[in-house]
Amino acid sequence: MTKVQLVRAISKETGIDQPTVLATVESFMNVVKDSLISKENVYLRGFGTFDLKHRAKKTARNISKNTTIIIDAHDIPHFKPCKEFLEAVAAND
Numbered sequence: 001m002t003k004v005q006l007v008r009a010i011s012k013e014t015g016i017d018q019p020t021v022l023a024t025v026e027s028f029m030n031v032v033k034d035s036l037i038s039k040e041n042v043y044l045r046g047f048g049t050f051d052l053k054h055r056a057k058k059t060a061r062n063i064s065k066n067t068t069i070i071i072d073a074h075d076i077p078h079f080k081p082c083k084e085f086l087e088a089v090a091a092n093d
Contacts, residue, residue, distance in 0.1 A: 010025070039075075046082060047085060048081040048082050051078055053076050055075070056073050058070075058071050
């Protein structure tokens with residue numbers, strides 16, 4: 001599902017016009033991004049958690065140039081769905 005499809009589905013379900021829904025979805029994404037940039041987790045009860053996973057410094061290989069490179073420690077965004085979400089997806093298999 002794309003953002004446009006998401007906006008259409010929310011607009012159809014709620015009866016709110018699409019420009020308002022689009023602004024709300026964009027705002028939600030910006031708030032989540034800003035929170036993660038500030039190293040704050042976002043908890044959505046009944047949906048899941050947006051948090052950061054820390055990756056340690058490591059050595060890797062560039063096979064095309066046959067060289068070793070160092071990848072610095074860094075954080076990556078991560079989403080962990082709640083138990084009910086996981087069970088609903090598993091039940092739909």
